[in-house]
Each structure stands twice: as C-alpha cells, then as structure tokens.
Amino acid sequence: MAFLSDTLARVKPSPTIAVTNKARELKAAGKDVIGLGAGEPDFDTPENIKAAARRAIDEGKTKYTAVDGIPELKEAICRKFKRENGLSYTPAQISVGTGGKQILYNALMATLNPGDEVIIPAPYWVSYPDMVLLAGGTPVTVTCGIESNFKLTAEKLEAAITPKTKWFIFNSPSNPTGAGYTAGELKALTDVLLKHPQVWIMSDDMYEHLVFDDFRFVTPAEVEPALYDRTLTCNGVSKAYAMTGWRIGYAGGPAHLIKAMGTIQSQSTSNPCSIAQYAAVEALNGPQDFLAENRKVFQRRRDLVVSMLNQAKGVKCPRPEGAFYVYPDISGLIGKTSAGGAALATDEDFATALLEETGVAVVFGAAFGVSPNFRVSYATSDAALEEACRRIQAFCAGLR
Structure with a gap:
C-alpha cells in the first residue's frame, strides 16, 4: 500500500513478542500452553521499589x-x-x-x-x-x-x-x-x-x-x-x-x-x-540483597532445563554463564517428521509443531540469526519448566 513508508519494508515485527502473543491467544482459547518465549522474570517487583512509586504519586511527582x-x-x-x-x-x-x-x-x-x-x-x-x-x-x-x-x-x-x-x-x-x-x-x-x-x-x-x-x-x-x-x-x-x-x-x-x-x-x-x-x-x-537470592533461583532453573533438554533425543543444550535463556542445537532433528505429521525442515517448523502438538511455546533460532536452534526462557516456575521439558522430550522421542 503506497500510503505506508518504505521504512516498514526494512523491518519485521519482533518474533519474541509474536510468540508470546500467540501463546497468550491459545491460553485464552482454553488451550494448555506453557509459554517459554517471554524474556521477563516471573518475580514481582520488590516491595521497597513499589513503595517508592506510591510515594512519588502521593507527593505529586506526576509532571513532565x-x-x-x-x-x-x-x-x-x-x-x-x-x-x-x-x-x-x-x-x-x-x-x-x-x-x-x-x-x-x-x-x-x-x-x-x-x-x-x-x-x-x-x-x-x-x-x-x-x-x-x-x-x-x-x-x-x-x-x-x-x-x-x-x-x-x-x-x-x-x-x-x-x-x-x-x-x-x-x-x-x-x-x-x-x-x-x-x-x-x-x-x-x-x-x-x-x-x-x-x-x-x-x-x-x-x-x-x-x-x-x-x-x-x-x-x-x-x-x-x-x-x-x-x-x-x-x-x-x-x-x-x-x-x-x-x-x-x-x-x-x-x-x-x-x-x-x-x-x-x-x-x-x-x-x-x-x-x-x-x-x-x-x-x-536501595537494598541489593535480593539479587543474590534471585540468582540462586535462576541458576537452579538453568541446571534443571539444561539437564532435561540434554536428555531429549537429538537435542544438544550448552550450559550458559548467565541471563535466563538456553539455546539448544537441534540439527539432529531437522528432516524428521513429527507424530502429528509436520515435516521439520527448519527450526521454525520445529517451534510451530511443538506449540501445536504439545502446547510448549519457544522461539525459533532463525529469529536470532543462527539455526537450527530454539530459545527457551526459563524465567518461569520450576513446575512449568519440568512439565515443558517433559513435553519436549516426548515430542522429540516421537519424531520419525
């Protein structure tokens, strides 16, 4: 459409936001979805920070x-x-x-x-x-x-x-x-x-x-x-x-x-x-002590996810030094067909079939410039991560 700027042709919408939105839609439609796409901690903002915001409102710090x-x-x-x-x-x-x-x-x-x-x-x-x-x-x-x-x-x-x-x-x-x-x-x-x-x-x-x-x-x-x-x-x-x-x-x-x-x-x-x-x-x-506590939780989750993904057939998952992501290699799965009949020619095919057949939402590697991989954000509960990894293991085991 000529009305829109040429600049739009140079960029694409964020794939990580797209995956999170798709997971949200499926959840709203009553599907059992575990979203591992969003890059945000599942912890609440610390209370002292929220109190400072309330204080700012009460003190009228609401101007430009x-x-x-x-x-x-x-x-x-x-x-x-x-x-x-x-x-x-x-x-x-x-x-x-x-x-x-x-x-x-x-x-x-x-x-x-x-x-x-x-x-x-x-x-x-x-x-x-x-x-x-x-x-x-x-x-x-x-x-x-x-x-x-x-x-x-x-x-x-x-x-x-x-x-x-x-x-x-x-x-x-x-x-x-x-x-x-x-x-x-x-x-x-x-x-x-x-x-x-x-x-x-x-x-x-x-x-x-x-x-x-x-x-x-x-x-x-x-x-x-x-x-x-x-x-x-x-x-x-x-x-x-x-x-x-x-x-x-x-x-x-x-x-x-x-x-x-x-x-x-x-x-x-x-x-x-x-x-x-x-x-x-x-x-x-303010106090910074909670940072170390949160780190411990994330480290435990990292170890859980790395261990379980490395037990999935055809998946190779390195153990990262930080953040709350892992980026497993799935070159062993490309060319196979899922239990639901999806042909996995790319990591995008893998992520799509995984979401449709198991309800686990991950982001495909091509979005980040290196394939065939996928990104898991483990900034969610241990229980959700365990269940998601079990589903990924079962999905990979069912490939032929």
Missing part, C-alpha cells in the same frame, strides 16, 4: 521531567556505574530512556548515516539488526556457532571491521544464548577495537546481575579504559529488578553522544514515566 531523566536518577546511575563497574560518569554523561530498547535506538538514530555498518555477533537479540536498518545503517552479522559457545572471537571481529564500520554491538551475558564473556575473552576483543579508532562500542549489559557459578561480569570500558571515550555502556532495571513493565533503561557515555540522544528523545517520547523514574532511583540506591 527533564527529557532524558530526573537528576536524582542520573546521580543514582552514576553511583551504580562507579560501585559495580568502576566507571566514572557525570550526570551530563547519562541518558535515561523508556526501556533499554529506546536507549539503543536513540544512539543508532543519532549516529548512523546511510552506508554506515554495525557489527552484530549472531545469535543476536532480535531487535539489533532491525533498529540498525530503521536508523539507515547496514547490519553486518557475524555468526558465532556452538563450537565457540556462541561467542565472538578476536579473529572474527577483526575480519568483520571495514572503513565503514561505525558500531560494534556487544551483549554479555547474551540474549538468546546466555553466553557470558570472561575478562580474558573480552580483552581479546577490546585489543582488536583499539586498532580501529572509527569503531564505537555499544555494550548491552542488561543481564549483568544474572550470572552463575563463579562467573564474574565485566563490561568493555572497564576491561579497556582506553575505549571509554567511544563506548556507550547500556543497562536498565528491567531484568535484575523484575521491572520489565516499568520501562526504564539507561546508558553512560561521552557527553556529546548523550546530548544527541537527548535531542532524538525530545522529538519522540520526551521523558520516561516520572513514577517509574522515582521507582528506579530506589531500585539502584
């Missing part, structure tokens, strides 16, 4: 705020970066947006020109390539398979960089794989980036607090301070603080970039919700 964040929140973010990442930022170097997604989008919109390339390791979060396309840039995906634990190597990064490269998007622990980079692995990448002064680093640290065993989280500007002036360190309260619906994301970076991002935001959404901002101040400044 500064476009890219209230001073109290910017100061809390500065303290967080110093305390947890050893990074020093001033409030002028902080941007607050309506969720982490807006922060990334603003930065790309403020910096990309036609022909600019953005390196994105695959598997990637579904929105990265589409946001680059929306901003007029060219996504350059670099496939990182199961043989490297879905992690980018220095050699692959070096090979992908061209004179047109403007950004490198880095995400650890990763959505969709849960793979986390050690300080040594990240240092190998930052050593490459030091040689290419035209490349900026966008570090998506949203899963920083969801790391397991003795894994220690690090972020690029912390590992290589010489990259501080061309790194945008992005984060938010969604995952760690169980605040997905509050929609608060933030970033620290060079003041001129932050100012440009504020200009973009001033002409789109303007300020993030004032109440959510005051809640986020409490999240960052």
Whole structure:
C-alpha cells in the first residue's frame, strides 16, 4: 500500500513478542500452553521499589521531567556505574530512556548515516539488526556457532571491521544464548577495537546481575579504559529488578553522544514515566540483597532445563554463564517428521509443531540469526519448566 513508508519494508515485527502473543491467544482459547518465549522474570517487583512509586504519586511527582531523566536518577546511575563497574560518569554523561530498547535506538538514530555498518555477533537479540536498518545503517552479522559457545572471537571481529564500520554491538551475558564473556575473552576483543579508532562500542549489559557459578561480569570500558571515550555502556532495571513493565533503561557515555540522544528523545517520547523514574532511583540506591537470592533461583532453573533438554533425543543444550535463556542445537532433528505429521525442515517448523502438538511455546533460532536452534526462557516456575521439558522430550522421542 503506497500510503505506508518504505521504512516498514526494512523491518519485521519482533518474533519474541509474536510468540508470546500467540501463546497468550491459545491460553485464552482454553488451550494448555506453557509459554517459554517471554524474556521477563516471573518475580514481582520488590516491595521497597513499589513503595517508592506510591510515594512519588502521593507527593505529586506526576509532571513532565527533564527529557532524558530526573537528576536524582542520573546521580543514582552514576553511583551504580562507579560501585559495580568502576566507571566514572557525570550526570551530563547519562541518558535515561523508556526501556533499554529506546536507549539503543536513540544512539543508532543519532549516529548512523546511510552506508554506515554495525557489527552484530549472531545469535543476536532480535531487535539489533532491525533498529540498525530503521536508523539507515547496514547490519553486518557475524555468526558465532556452538563450537565457540556462541561467542565472538578476536579473529572474527577483526575480519568483520571495514572503513565503514561505525558500531560494534556487544551483549554479555547474551540474549538468546546466555553466553557470558570472561575478562580474558573480552580483552581479546577490546585489543582488536583499539586498532580501529572509527569503531564505537555499544555494550548491552542488561543481564549483568544474572550470572552463575563463579562467573564474574565485566563490561568493555572497564576491561579497556582506553575505549571509554567511544563506548556507550547500556543497562536498565528491567531484568535484575523484575521491572520489565516499568520501562526504564539507561546508558553512560561521552557527553556529546548523550546530548544527541537527548535531542532524538525530545522529538519522540520526551521523558520516561516520572513514577517509574522515582521507582528506579530506589531500585539502584536501595537494598541489593535480593539479587543474590534471585540468582540462586535462576541458576537452579538453568541446571534443571539444561539437564532435561540434554536428555531429549537429538537435542544438544550448552550450559550458559548467565541471563535466563538456553539455546539448544537441534540439527539432529531437522528432516524428521513429527507424530502429528509436520515435516521439520527448519527450526521454525520445529517451534510451530511443538506449540501445536504439545502446547510448549519457544522461539525459533532463525529469529536470532543462527539455526537450527530454539530459545527457551526459563524465567518461569520450576513446575512449568519440568512439565515443558517433559513435553519436549516426548515430542522429540516421537519424531520419525
């Protein structure tokens, strides 16, 4: 239809949201569905954070705020970066947006020109390539398979960089794989980036607090301070603080970039919700002890899911370092036919048949740029995970 913009042809709707919506529809129609598609913790927002939001309402903090964040929140973010990442930022170097997604989008919109390339390791979060396309840039995906634990190597990064490269998007622990980079692995990448002064680093640290065993989280500007002036360190309260619906994301970076991002935001959404901002101040400044308790729950669920999926015929499931996803390989199942008669030529066929025949909703791997795989979010109850994994085992056992 000629009325619609050509931009729409460059992007597709989010497959993870589509799967969650489909599961919701089937559930509403009375089907027994277990949704493992949504990337959000099943915990409630901590009480002290909710109390701070109620207090903000009672105190009338319901007006417009500064476009890219209230001073109290910017100061809390500065303290967080110093305390947890050893990074020093001033409030002028902080941007607050309506969720982490807006922060990334603003930065790309403020910096990309036609022909600019953005390196994105695959598997990637579904929105990265589409946001680059929306901003007029060219996504350059670099496939990182199961043989490297879905992690980018220095050699692959070096090979992908061209004179047109403007950004490198880095995400650890990763959505969709849960793979986390050690300080040594990240240092190998930052050593490459030091040689290419035209490349900026966008570090998506949203899963920083969801790391397991003795894994220690690090972020690029912390590992290589010489990259501080061309790194945008992005984060938010969604995952760690169980605040997905509050929609608060933030970033620290060079003041001129932050100012440009504020200009973009001033002409789109303007300020993030004032109440959510005051809640986020409490999240960052308040007690942090529940983070360790939540981590224990997620680690237990990870171990359960990895163990049960590895017992499913033809499924190979690596054990990730963080986040709340696993990304099993199903190359052993492609070409087979399900008990219900569905031919499994792709991982999308697998996910569709699994949902229709067993009521388990997962996201197919092609959505994240690496196939044949599927993503499971284990941010749901142990009982639901056990039952879902049992159904997946039975589905795989019935393939012929």
